[in-house]
Amino acid sequence: MLDLKNLPNSPGVYIYKNRAGEIIYVGKAINLKKRVSQYFLGRDALGPKTQSLVSQIDSIETHVVGSEIEALILESSLIKKYIPKYNSLLKDNRSYLYICITKEKNPRIFTAHFSRLPSQADIFGPFPNSSAVHSLLKTLRKIFPFKSQERHPPRPCLYCHLGLCPGPNPNPVVYRQNIQKIKKILNGKFTSLLSSLSREMKQASKKQDYESALQLRRQLDALTYITSGWYNLKSMSENINLSDDKNSQAINELETVLKPYFDINQIKRFEVYDISQLGNKYFVGAMVVWQHGHIDKSQYRKFKIKSKQIADDQFMLREVVSRRLRHPEWPLPDLIVVDGGKAQVSSVTTITDIPLIGLAKKFETIVLRHKNRWLEFNLPHNSSALLLLENLRNEAHRFANAYRKQLMQSFS
DSSP, rough: OOOTTTTTOEEEEEEETTTOOOEEEEESSSHHHHHHHHHTTTTSSOHHHHHHHTTTTOOOEEEEEEHHHHHHHHHHHHHHOOOOTTOOGOOOTTTTTEEEEEEESSSSSEEGGGEEEOEEEEEEEESOOOOHHHHHHHHHHSSSSSSSSSSSSOOOOOOHTTTSSSOOOOOOOHHHHHHHHHHHHHTTTTHHHHHHHHHHHHHHTTEEEEEEHHHHHHHHHHHHHHOOOSSOOOOOOOOOOOOHHHHHHHHHHHHHTTTTSSSOOOOEEEEEEEEEETTTEEEEEEEEEEETTTTTTGGGGEEOOOOEEEEEEEHHHHHHHHHTOTTTTTTOOOOEEEESSSSHHHHTTTOOOSEEEEEEETTEEEEETTTEEEEEEOOOOOHHHHHHHHHHHHHHHHHHHHHHHHHHHHHH
């Protein structure tokens, strides 16, 4: 019998083990007792894979920590060490994110999926929560500015003006010291780094290097702040279902939202389109695909715009979707999503009867045409369907930009 009453009401990491003592799942929580109890109360709300996980839990181990950043890094290290069966996204290397720190003279820091990890870099992860990773790096960058791009323009960039980038020619000694401090954080050595910063600050003050001492004081205060509380990074999701079940929930919600407007019984496949352009020379389109419960990169397609060489997103979207529809060997989607609003949606509705919606970026508004009327509405910000649409739209944007940059390099 599992003892849930004596679990701590503290932030930390929880570990589920089966009868054989094998670790089958690792997670993190703001309140360990509340989070773990959710798995065993109201099981009807759980998806099938989460129910399967719960049925195999024989014992629970918890690790209390002081902050979200510590939990995030501890969770990652435990997943990397034990590869738990039910941290199922780990099997899909397109989903878990890693933090990469290159071994260049002035190292860069960026995120990548497993299939795109560089060979010459220090790798930290995997991290199950991509939004938490981006929030973590954004927070660290405010304390220890770092480079993320391979080539920096000769002049200061926007991030330089915001104090997030050291510029094209940083002080190599100071910059590498900052990178080492970030590595300590990603290795979970918080106490050591706090002591080191305090010691460096006192030494700088003794040498009357008050500018350096002030900078170190700011770093020490900022790091103390993010390691002494739980609400300093983006809030963790309270949805306890496993990734596959969350995906099913998102699709079910999307089907429910769209059924009043389209003849949709089930969304097994949908495609998202975006256009990328630069100047008057490089115009491309991209199609990304969601099917069978996950992103399917094998179905991605890229298009070099042929019919028009001036900036016209609507015309280009129509060309891309039209060319795609001339491929009967590609499975037809149950839904098409385009990046944009009325103009983009109307440009494609003239060439297909497939249910079609737009996702307008400013307020993430869903745009569609129903019975000769335009409809616009917004889903709740915590909607799983909205999150799925946003992720696919962002993936289409990334894929299109990558193709455009590839073309630019081939012609340069």
